[in-house]
Amino acid sequence: MxxxxxKYGTSIFTSMATLLGTYYLACILQVLLVxxxxxxxxxxxxxxxxxxxx
Amino acid sequence: MNIVGKKIGLSTQVFSAMILGAxxxxxxxxxxxxxxxxxxxxxxxxxxxVVPMVLMTIITGITSQKDLKSLGRIAVRIMVYYVLxxxxxxxxxxxxxxxxxxxxxxxxxxxASKEVSGSTDITIAQxxxxxxxxxxxxxFSESNILQTVVxxxxxxxxIMLVKNDEHREKLISGANALCSMVFSLIGMIMKxxxxxxxx
Numbered sequence: 001m002x003x004x005x006x007k008y009g010t011s012i013f014t015s016m017a018t019l020l021g022t023y024y025l026a027c028i029l030q031v032l033l034v035x036x037x038x039x040x041x042x043x044x045x046x047x048x049x050x051x052x053x054x
Numbered sequence: 055m056n057i058v059g060k061k062i063g064l065s066t067q068v069f070s071a072m073i074l075g076a077x078x079x080x081x082x083x084x085x086x087x088x089x090x091x092x093x094x095x096x097x098x099x100x101x102x103x104v105v106p107m108v109l110m111t112i113i114t115g116i117t118s119q120k121d122l123k124s125l126g127r128i129a130v131r132i133m134v135y136y137v138l139x140x141x142x143x144x145x146x147x148x149x150x151x152x153x154x155x156x157x158x159x160x161x162x163x164x165x166a167s168k169e170v171s172g173s174t175d176i177t178i179a180q181x182x183x184x185x186x187x188x189x190x191x192x193x194f195s196e197s198n199i200l201q202t203v204v205x206x207x208x209x210x211x212x213i214m215l216v217k218n219d220e221h222r223e224k225l226i227s228g229a230n231a232l233c234s235m236v237f238s239l240i241g242m243i244m245k246x247x248x249x250x251x252x253x
Contacts, residue, residue, distance in 0.1 A: 001072045002086030003093065005079025013076075019156040026150040034142050038135070 064244060071248035092249060099243045105194050107240065109206045110233040116210025117226045125214060129207050136203055 004012055036047040062070075079086045112132060119125055176184075185204050187193040193201040213229065216222040 001075030002079035002082075003090035005076045006083030006086035009083070010080065015156065018154060018158075022150050022154045022156040025154070026147050029146045029150065030143050033146070034139050038139075 064247065067248040096243070096246055096249070099246075101197065103236065103240055103243060104199070105197055105202050106232075106236045108199060108202050109194075109209075110229065110236045112203060112206035113210045113213070113229045114233045116207065117213050117229055119214070122214055125211055129211070132203065132207060136200075 001016075004016060032047070039045050039047050075086070115132075116125060116128060119128060185200055187198070187201040187205055190205050193205060213222060213225045216225060
């Protein structure tokens with residue numbers, strides 16, 4: 001992050017924020033939709049309760 | 055990490071480091087550009103651990119089965135799971151990128167361009183042939199995940215088919231130990247992620 005801002009300055013902020021936002025949104029969708037459903041149907045574990053069950 | 059007696063979670067550390075990295079990049083750009091190698095080292099470590107992680111988790115998953123009968127179903131499930139999750143991940147990635155369009159505001163002037171060759175049509179026979187490696191070390195060095203999955207399934211089955219009970223148990227406990235080592239290594243690498251985010 002420091003190197004990117006050091007090289008390109010504030011002009012990179014919008015594109016960097018959109019890129020990171022897209023990446024994190026895709027990851028959240030994958031975790032919730034795919035792994036959540038697999039956890040629910042294949043293992044019978046409720047995804048919202050999983051972190052507490054560990 | 056503890057600050058004033060309060061434990062700070064890894065995700066909080068990563069986001070804080072990203073913000074600090076951005077601020078430091080704007081204030082001390084030259085120094086931060088020189089520190090870019092820290093991020094490259096971390097990325098190399100992440101790439102390095104992918105193949106061992108896939109390999110060992112699948113092997114231990116197979117060898118944890120009680121008998122050979124359930125192995126066939128497990129192998130089919132692994133392949134179906136892998137193909138479906140990869141397919142859905144691709145769709146999610148493409149859909150998210152199509153909706154948010156992260157490249158619209160990006161300025162690519164001054165960056166090196168590279169011509170990308172078009173996709174080639176492959177037959178189903180070629181697809182299945184490509185799943186099987188002719189050299190497992192080349193597969194690992196090229197980080198070919200599909201071939202790694204097939205190799206892991208074959209190694210897991212091979213361990214289960216070892217007739218000598220003592221040797222089989224040693225191989226299973228060895229695989230479990232290696233799996234623990236891989237996850238310990240992932241933990242080490244993830245602890246260093248805030249420094250990577252800032253650099």
